[in-house]
Amino acid sequence: MTLAPERTAPQTIPAHASTKPNGINPRLSVTSLTPRPQRPALKKSGRPNPAAHLTPEQIEGIGVELDALRKEVMDSRGERDAAYIRTVIKTQRYLEMGSRAVLLFSGVKVKGFRPAWWIGTAGLSVAKILENMEIGHNVMHGQWDWMRDPKIHSTAWEWDNASPSTQWKHSHNEIHHTFTNVLGRDNDLGYGILRVDEDQRWSPFFLFQPIWHVGNALLFEYSIAAYDLELGGYLAKRKRMSEEEKAKFRADAAEVVAKIKRQATKDYVVHPALAAATFTGSARHTLTANVVANLVRNVWTNTVIICGHFPPGIATFEKTTIEGETRGEWYLRQMLGSGNISGSKAMHVMSGNLSHQIEHHLFPDMPSNRYAEIAPQIRDLMERHDLPYVTGSLPKQAASVYWKVVELSLPNKVEGRRRRDIVRLSLKKAWKKKSLGRF
Numbered sequence: 001m002t003l004a005p006e007r008t009a010p011q012t013i014p015a016h017a018s019t020k021p022n023g024i025n026p027r028l029s030v031t032s033l034t035p036r037p038q039r040p041a042l043k044k045s046g047r048p049n050p051a052a053h054l055t056p057e058q059i060e061g062i063g064v065e066l067d068a069l070r071k072e073v074m075d076s077r078g079e080r081d082a083a084y085i086r087t088v089i090k091t092q093r094y095l096e097m098g099s100r101a102v103l104l105f106s107g108v109k110v111k112g113f114r115p116a117w118w119i120g121t122a123g124l125s126v127a128k129i130l131e132n133m134e135i136g137h138n139v140m141h142g143q144w145d146w147m148r149d150p151k152i153h154s155t156a157w158e159w160d161n162a163s164p165s166t167q168w169k170h171s172h173n174e175i176h177h178t179f180t181n182v183l184g185r186d187n188d189l190g191y192g193i194l195r196v197d198e199d200q201r202w203s204p205f206f207l208f209q210p211i212w213h214v215g216n217a218l219l220f221e222y223s224i225a226a227y228d229l230e231l232g233g234y235l236a237k238r239k240r241m242s243e244e245e246k247a248k249f250r251a252d253a254a255e256v257v258a259k260i261k262r263q264a265t266k267d268y269v270v271h272p273a274l275a276a277a278t279f280t281g282s283a284r285h286t287l288t289a290n291v292v293a294n295l296v297r298n299v300w301t302n303t304v305i306i307c308g309h310f311p312p313g314i315a316t317f318e319k320t321t322i323e324g325e326t327r328g329e330w331y332l333r334q335m336l337g338s339g340n341i342s343g344s345k346a347m348h349v350m351s352g353n354l355s356h357q358i359e360h361h362l363f364p365d366m367p368s369n370r371y372a373e374i375a376p377q378i379r380d381l382m383e384r385h386d387l388p389y390v391t392g393s394l395p396k397q398a399a400s401v402y403w404k405v406v407e408l409s410l411p412n413k414v415e416g417r418r419r420r421d422i423v424r425l426s427l428k429k430a431w432k433k434k435s436l437g438r439f
Contacts, residue, residue, distance in 0.1 A: 039051050039052045039054070039321075040052060043199060043316075043318075044199050044318065047198060047199075049315075050315055050336055050387060050388055051315075051332055051336060051387065053386060054332070054385060054387075058385065059326070059328040059329055059332055060326065060327075060328040061328070062328055062331060062332060062381065062385060063326070063327045063328030063329075063330075063331050063332075064328075065381060066331050066362060066381070067327075069374060069377060069378075070362075070363050070366070073363075073366060073370050073373070073374060074366065077146055077367060081367045081369060081370070082144075082147050082149075084367070084369045085135075085138075085139075085144050085147075085152060085367070085369075086152075088130065088134055088135060088349070089135055089152070091130070092127050092130040092131050092135060095123055095126060095127040095130070096123075096124065096127035096128075096131070098123060099119075099120045099121075099122075099123030099124040099127055100120070100124065100271060102116050102119050102120035102123065103116065103117070103120035103121070103124070103271070103275060103282065103285070103286045103289050104116075104274065104275050104278045104280065104282055104286070105278065105280050105282055106120055106121075106275065106282045106285035106286050106289055107275070107280050107281040107282035107283070107284070107285045107286075108280050108281075108282070114285065116282075117285050117288075117289055120286075120289055121289040121292050121293055124289060124290070124293040125292070125293040125296040125297060126350075128160060128293055128294065128296075128297040129296070129297050129300050129301070129350055130349075130350070131159060131160045132159060132160065132161060132297060132301055132352070133301065133304070133350065133351055133352030133354065134349055134350070134351075134352040134353065134368060135159075135352075136157065136159030136160070136161065136165075137159075137352045137354070138352055138353070138367075138368045139152055139153070139154060139157045140154050140157055140159070140165055140168065140169055140173070141154065141173060141364050141365060142154040142173075142365045143364075143365055143366060143367050143368055144367065145365075154169070160263070161221050161224070161225075161263070162221040162222050162224070162225040162256070162259060162260050162263055163221065163224045163225040163227075163228045163229075163256070163259070164225075164228075164255050164256060164259045166255075167225075167228040167229060167252060167255070167256070168224070168228050170228070171187070171227065171228040171230070172188075172228075173364070175187065175188075176188040177361065177364050179322070180333060180334055180337045180338070180361060181309065181314070181315065181316045181317055181333065181336075181337030182316070182317045182318075182319060182321075182322055182333075183197070183199055183200060183316055183317065183318060183319065184319055185319060185322075187227065188309065189309070189316065190310075191216065191223065191227055192227070192232050193209065193212045193216060194206075194209050194212060194213055194216075194405060195209060195408045195409070196309075196310045196401075196404060196405065196408060197316045197408070198408070198412050199316050199318075200316075200408075202408075202410075202411040202412065202426075203426070204423070204426050204427050204430055206408065206409050207409050207410070207423070208409070209405055209408075209409045210402075210405055210406050210409060213402070213405045216302065217298065217299050217302040217303070218295060218298060218299065219298065220298035220299070220301055220302040221294070221297075221298055221301075222260070225256050225259070225260065226256075228256075229249075229252055229253060229256050230249075231253075234249050267290040267291075267294065268287055268290060268291075271286055271287075271290060272284070272286045272287040272290075274286075300350070303394070303398050304341070304351045304352070304354050304355070304394075305354070306398070306401045307339065307341050307357075307394060307397035307398055307401060308338055308339055308340075308341075308354055308357035309337065309338060309339065309357070310401040310404060310405075311339050311390060311392070311397045311400045311401055311404070312400055312404060313339065313388050313390040314336070314337060314338065314339050314390055315333075315336040315337055316337070317333055317337070331362060332387075334358070334361035334362050335358055335361070335362065335378070335382060335387060335389075336387065336388070337361065338357040338358040338360070338361040338390075339357055339358065339390035339391060339392075339397065340355060340356055340357055340358050340359075340375070340389075340390065340391035340392075341354075341355035341357075341391070341392070341393070341394050341397055342355070342391055342392060342393055343355060343393065343394060345372075347394065348371075348372060352368060353368035353369070353371045353372070355394075356371035356372060356375050358375075358378060358389070358390075359371040359374055359375055359378055362378065410423065411423065411426075
């Protein structure tokens, strides 16, 4: 799990944190006694800095207030929370088993209609979403480790996804939650294929990002597997990598391939074969049901996640701004680098409570069922300090991200120059260098 840097001595590890080296953000130092510079009013792109008006003392005050809120909630964890996650897990398992049983008859027609296919596919889609979002994501964050239940523990959970849990925990828990929205350090910021902020450098590769975006949503679990494997970095740097680094990549790649094989065997071989054994002619329909359920889960998961970090109003940060970052500054970056989704309780559960992305990024190891409780206090704190609390409905946030992906496929507007001239010049330079394949 990733927590804020400690306010006291760095070697003091809190009781709730892991004792592993990556447990408490070892990169982040505590320098609250060191004079901190006032933040610039404008960012590199010319956009206003949303935290420029805050003094270092105010930022540390925010940190103290959030520490108190965190302590209050974590100290009150108990049977109510344990009952919640056990109920969710039990519901998900019964729903998946029931849906798969219904799909054994998915080929049976009733008045020209296959009701078992539609019911089973819908149920399996919901079960897969629950498993990935409210259970898998949050268990692997260590939100339920305090229960000391070996069956619901971050070190033991393996989720229904193409990406092995060990690799996901490294890229997500350690890298993304540590370097949230830091340009050049947080690879979640566009996943290396999308330009989602004006401060990201433009290249002709991004002209096609609306296509990359849709493809990424449809194949999201495989994209995440490649991302967690750091496939892009390997392809770009393999000629400069040591033999040890190459060997590690090959071992990680073998783990990914083995996981994908297990997933594909389960969904596309075993369950269709079981349906075939019922002699109802349901094998093909069970196969398509599994394909559709995985597609639905991929698109839903992608939509929830892009709404948490890519809508307008969410801030990004330069590398230099996190040098010597204090606990209060870390909290501030998490609040400004995340956005929420408004909606019903059912929507919050189906999103894994990542609809409370701001609260999740502040306290990633807090039980997810508590985010709704603290959200009003977080919003009040941000509004008292004149900080934007980004939130909106799912359709509104998703539409804004899709529009942003289209808009930022083009270079930023520059006074006195037309964007089409910038594009034409960049393509001309790229063509001359014969580097079109290395954008």
